[in-house]
Amino acid sequence: MDVYGLIGNPVGHSLSPPMHEAAYDTLGLDARYVTFEPAEDAVAAAVEGAGALGVAGLNVTVPFKQDVAALPSVATDDLASAVGAVNTLDFSDASVTGHNTDVEGAVRALREQGGASLSSATAVVVGAGGAGRAVAFGLADAGASVRVANRTASRATDLAAAVEREVDGATATGGGLDALDEWLADADVLVNATSVGMETDETPVPANALHERLVVLDAVYAPLETRLLRDAAAAGATTVDGAWMLLHQGAAAFEHWTGEDAPVDAMNDALRSHLDA
Numbered sequence: 001m002d003v004y005g006l007i008g009n010p011v012g013h014s015l016s017p018p019m020h021e022a023a024y025d026t027l028g029l030d031a032r033y034v035t036f037e038p039a040e041d042a043v044a045a046a047v048e049g050a051g052a053l054g055v056a057g058l059n060v061t062v063p064f065k066q067d068v069a070a071l072p073s074v075a076t077d078d079l080a081s082a083v084g085a086v087n088t089l090d091f092s093d094a095s096v097t098g099h100n101t102d103v104e105g106a107v108r109a110l111r112e113q114g115g116a117s118l119s120s121a122t123a124v125v126v127g128a129g130g131a132g133r134a135v136a137f138g139l140a141d142a143g144a145s146v147r148v149a150n151r152t153a154s155r156a157t158d159l160a161a162a163v164e165r166e167v168d169g170a171t172a173t174g175g176g177l178d179a180l181d182e183w184l185a186d187a188d189v190l191v192n193a194t195s196v197g198m199e200t201d202e203t204p205v206p207a208n209a210l211h212e213r214l215v216v217l218d219a220v221y222a223p224l225e226t227r228l229l230r231d232a233a234a235a236g237a238t239t240v241d242g243a244w245m246l247l248h249q250g251a252a253a254f255e256h257w258t259g260e261d262a263p264v265d266a267m268n269d270a271l272r273s274h275l276d277a
């Protein structure tokens with residue numbers, strides 16, 4: 001039996017176990033997905049121990065993504081290195097490899113559910129924390145011109161500079177939330193990568209800045225229909241909820257681990273049945 005899992009703290013409410021186990025059931029794989037909560041100073045030992053025990057793959061979540069990216073024992077791919085965070089470890093090769101599938105999750109959700117063509121898009125990312133970094137690098141890597149707006153403007157300008165430095169040919173600008181009106185006017189894509197709207201009816205984006213040419217992804221998935229997505233739908237925009245990003249980061253992790261296409265419909269059904277519960 002192959003063992004996969006998640007390390008983070010806390011991990012009790014994670015939706016990854018049902019999502020991944022639905023994939024194993026659908027494809028008839030003899031595998032299990034379990035959660036681990038190492039102490040904050042034990043992440044290196046946890047990763048080393050997982051490898052020694054023959055664990056096949058691990059997802060990594062808060063607060064360990066940055067710590068894992070910095071481990072000398074992990075061969076981190078270029079994009080995850082640039083983001084500075086790893087959420088997927090693959091133990092199947094001689095060396096442990098680290099990836100960031102939050103990046104792919106955002107890109108696939110925008111393309112597959114939003115119908116967005118990113119290669120010549122102008123994209124606005126709200127937020128410059130961990131999620132904002134993954135989304136900004138993903139969009140720039142996909143060829144979009146990126147504008148990062150953040151409550152703390154200096155974090156946004158730092159992130160934009162990092163994107164331009166690390167991604168060949170990228171264009172990125174950073175600023176405060178007051179830039180949103182102007183930046184959204186001619187934008188094709190908007191992603192909320194802040195925590196605003198999680199379990200509240202707030203939005204970081206003024207409703208009157210939204211328009212029908214936008215594809216809007218909200219990384220927040222509790223609730224699924226955030227105020228931002230309601231405002232976006234009312235403005236005629238195409239909306240993509242945060243469960244799609246969660247699904248596609250999981251699907252991309254599954255594909256790194258197994259080399260097989262993920263059964264996304266089954267994974268999506270499992271995810272949504274737990275989100276509706």
Ligand code: ATR
Nearest residue numbers: 127128129130131132150151152155194195196204
């Ligand atoms: P994550 O890893 O989920 O991105 P984070 O690194 O703590 O978490 O980042 C949270 C993001 O949400 C940041 O962009 C933060 O803005 P600041 O950099 O100014 O802190 C943003 N955020 C959180 N609460 C906010 C609020 N009430 N209004 C606007 N932005 C907010």
